[in-house]
Amino acid sequence: MARSTRELILNAWKAGTVVPALNVPHLPMMEPIVAALRDTQTFGLIQVARLEWEKFQAKSLKAIRDTYSQVKDERYTRLHLDHVPVLDEDNKRVDFEAIISEAAELGYGSVMVDGSRLPLAENIACTAKVVAIAYRAKLPVEAELGAVLGHEAGPLPPYDELFASGKGFTDPVEAQRFVQETGVDWLSVAIGNVHGAISGAAKSQKKVEARLNIEHLDRIRALTGVPLVLHGGSGIRKEYLLQAFRHGIAKINIGTALRQAYEKAVPESAAAARQAVYDATVTTMRDELEIAGSAKIINPGS
Numbered sequence: 001m002a003r004s005t006r007e008l009i010l011n012a013w014k015a016g017t018v019v020p021a022l023n024v025p026h027l028p029m030m031e032p033i034v035a036a037l038r039d040t041q042t043f044g045l046i047q048v049a050r051l052e053w054e055k056f057q058a059k060s061l062k063a064i065r066d067t068y069s070q071v072k073d074e075r076y077t078r079l080h081l082d083h084v085p086v087l088d089e090d091n092k093r094v095d096f097e098a099i100i101s102e103a104a105e106l107g108y109g110s111v112m113v114d115g116s117r118l119p120l121a122e123n124i125a126c127t128a129k130v131v132a133i134a135y136r137a138k139l140p141v142e143a144e145l146g147a148v149l150g151h152e153a154g155p156l157p158p159y160d161e162l163f164a165s166g167k168g169f170t171d172p173v174e175a176q177r178f179v180q181e182t183g184v185d186w187l188s189v190a191i192g193n194v195h196g197a198i199s200g201a202a203k204s205q206k207k208v209e210a211r212l213n214i215e216h217l218d219r220i221r222a223l224t225g226v227p228l229v230l231h232g233g234s235g236i237r238k239e240y241l242l243q244a245f246r247h248g249i250a251k252i253n254i255g256t257a258l259r260q261a262y263e264k265a266v267p268e269s270a271a272a273a274r275q276a277v278y279d280a281t282v283t284t285m286r287d288e289l290e291i292a293g294s295a296k297i298i299n300p301g302s
């Protein structure tokens with residue numbers, strides 16, 4: 001029987017390596033991403049966030065599931081539901097329970113609820129509700145604590161100030177309480193990482209080169225004891241990334257690097273856009289994350 005996503009992420013975590021989770025904001029990106037994972041023998045998750053069917057062309061949870069079903073390769077891929085916010089980037093309330101339930105019915109292998117814009121107690125309460133829904137479907141749940149900025153409209157605060165001050169970083173003691181009280185499987189943390197912009201001119205511009213506070217990550221790791229997740233994975237300085245994978249980060253989300261490759265090439269032709277996504281995925285796996293060949297560690301014997 002195919003291994004569950006819970007087990008696959010645990011395998012990466014124990015081995016000190018990482019599972020890339022690749023966003024699909026445009027449906028034609030799916031096939032070249034899966035092909036690149038297969039050709040580099042890398043294990044990865046294909047994922048979609050709510051904002052990608054609201055603001056990009058992922059269309060719907062079902063459209064993503066159907067496209068995935070046509071091209072999936074279970075030696076190298078599983079399907080994950082990324083960011084379902086409780087309060088979204090425009091400060092609107094979202095019916096997160098309905099979206100998570102729909103994903104479970106459609107056959108997604110894992111889900112994320114994002115209550116990180118809420119006060120701690122409310123984030124815990126909403127996350128616990130999702131854990132209860134997911135438990136019935138035997139799905140692992142990812143949640144977020146701390147502020148991974150970047151999806152909101154308007155400019156980011158200056159990055160160097162943000163990094164030096166540690167403002168918005170996940171608090172390790174809060175993280176311990178959060179994991180204990182929610183029973184969440186994986187925790188997305190803020191340790192210097194930021195999301196690529198999704199609106200305005202910044203959406204097509206080069207992302208700031210983020211750094212990571214590895215000592216801070218160690219403090220979170222020591223108190224939580226669950227696989228940790230790094231959002232905003234595009235464009236982080238490589239020396240930090242490779243350390244982070246050995247210090248508890250078992251899943252890394254990559255969106256902007258692949259989306260920008262697609263959007264830049266699409267005016268030329270659909271074939272050029274397909275090739276651009278394929279090439280960007282191969283480069284990211286092989287040269288930036290250095291995880292080509294990871295399937296034999298994460299999903300052995302399949």
Ligand code: 13P
Nearest residue numbers: 196231232234253255256
């Ligand atoms: P980037 O777009 O910055 O790679 O982040 C992706 C992400 O974290 C999606 O959840």
